[in-house]
Amino acid sequence: MANPPKTTATEPAHPLTAEVLHYTAFTTSPTGGNGAGIVLDASSLDDAEMVTIAAGLGYSESAFVTPGPDPDGGRSFTLRFFSPKAEVGFCGHATVATAVALGERLGEGDFDFHTAAGHVPVTVREEHGVFKATLTSVEPHVHDVAPADVTEALAALGWQAGELDAALPPKIAFAGVRHLVLAAATRERLADLDYDFDRLLRLMQRLDLTTVQLVWRETPTVFHVRDPFPVGGVVEDAATGAAAAAFGAYARDLALVPADARLTLHQGHDMGRPSLLEVDLVTGDPRVRVTGAAIGMRPAVAPRS
Known part of the structure; x- marks a missing residue:
């Protein structure tokens, strides 16, 4: 041969x-x-x-x-x-x-x-020598979360109920996987993250959560976020596109932003790995678009x- x-x-x-x-x-x-x-x-x-x-x-x-x-x-x-x-x-x-x-x-x-x-x-x-990708999520949905589960999440995080932003209530948001959204009332509360890994892990496993999406709203369309990820064996994610998509669905569901809107999410800064996620909502399309380099x-x- x-x-x-x-x-x-x-x-x-x-x-x-x-x-x-x-x-x-x-x-x-x-x-x-x-x-x-x-x-x-x-x-x-x-x-x-x-x-x-x-x-x-x-x-x-x-x-x-x-x-x-x-x-x-x-x-x-x-x-x-x-x-x-x-x-x-x-x-x-x-x-x-x-x-x-x-x-x-x-x-x-x-x-x-x-x-x-x-x-x-x-x-x-x-764009200018940098490649960017825009993903379009599966159709998302947003659910209420039981008060007892919120109480347990706060206990695992070491947060107090009074430290939450009442205008952004706790919800479970899905855009491929499930995330518990909790909004801090201050940037200082978000920055001070020292949680009980095993306790939060147990709650997340019971609720089938991938991350907990912790947010602080700087302006109507600019948010700072952090994502504990103990179910993956990781203390915290530096940038979480799946949670960003889920948060876009959350913002739409609560009418926090117009039907056509771009949200800017800053993540990873408190870890020393700054990340920028752009989230787009489009009238008539329930899906969420997430863009990043x-x-x-x-x-x-x-x-x-």
Whole structure:
């Protein structure tokens, strides 16, 4: 049998690899945003290997990519997300990071992402040398939360009921995964976060929460947010796209903003990893759009198994 032809130096390598890429989302600086591992071709990995890789990386979530239902189009992908402990139904920052990584390799435009939470269209564009991605959430919904559960959440956080903003009542918001929204009355209360990890974890597991979205409203459309994430084995997320989408649904449900609105969310500042998330609401579309930049942090490394 003849030897297969060798690839010449002028032939580009296939852009989608099984290497682990390191990106940070919702920032234009490697020292900001929320880091994510990305495997653009995870076809050869099983569930155990994916969770092992995610645990070894230590990011709040990592994304594992395989061809989507329409692979012939070349821009349809299935995404799975793993925290250091387990699979997560949806992760916004890893979605944005993955979209940017694909956009850098395949070009700007639209991608179809298929996740455990549902279909998530994403558009990637380049602005002044920086790639940004806009994800469109699954259809969100907002629920009341039992007063006893709010009391338990406050106890785990070490907050007092009088330190909440009465204009932004506690709710559970969903845009792919569930988040408990609690609004602090002051920036100082939000900044002072020292919670009981195990106690909050137990409550979140019982309520099927992915994060607790702690917010403080600076202006009608500018918010500062923090997201404890003990169910993923992480004390706090530096940027949480899924929670941002859920918060957009919350703001719409409570009529905090007009039907067409852009919300600006600042996250990660108290952790030393500043992040910027833009949330858009559009009249006639119940879904929420979340936009952010992402950049590679360092050279790729081989996945661990």
